[in-house]
Amino acid sequence: MFVSYPMYFMELNAFKRVLKIENPEAWDQAKRRFTLSELEVAYRVLSASKDGFFQGNALSPAVMKARRIAVRWLYISMGLFMVVLFMGLAASLIEGKQ
Numbered sequence: 001m002f003v004s005y006p007m008y009f010m011e012l013n014a015f016k017r018v019l020k021i022e023n024p025e026a027w028d029q030a031k032r033r034f035t036l037s038e039l040e041v042a043y044r045v046l047s048a049s050k051d052g053f054f055q056g057n058a059l060s061p062a063v064m065k066a067r068r069i070a071v072r073w074l075y076i077s078m079g080l081f082m083v084v085l086f087m088g089l090a091a092s093l094i095e096g097k098q
Contacts, residue, residue, distance in 0.1 A: 001080040008073035009039075015066040016042035019059075026057040046070055 016038055020027045030045045031038075033055075045054050046067055052059050059067070 001077065001084055004073060004077040004080055008070065008077045011066070011070040011073050012039060012042055012046065015046060015063070015070045018066040019045060019063050022060040022063045023054075023057060026054045026059060026063075029055055029057065 019042060026045065027041070030041050036044070048054060049059055049067060052064055
């Protein structure tokens with residue numbers, strides 16, 4: 001888990017860089033719509049892009065590849081967090097019964 005979260009943020013940053021280079025129109029549209037930090041804009045595009053499009057803009061294959069990698073690390077991180085959370089809850093329940 002301590003490796004997967006930094007890897008997710010590294011891949012989200014890589015997604016941001018590729019998006020800015022490969023699809024500047026999608027980046028500009030997202031930046032105007034969401035006046036947030038660049039990492040937050042990248043996350044919004046990551047979560048709002050469906051079937052290779054973001055608000056009518058077709059995303060390049062390089063952007064979609066970076067998106068798949070970032071989403072994979074996000075799911076790995078969330079899964080590991082849930083495992084740790086479940087283990088902590090199970091340990092507290094076992095301790096409470098003794």
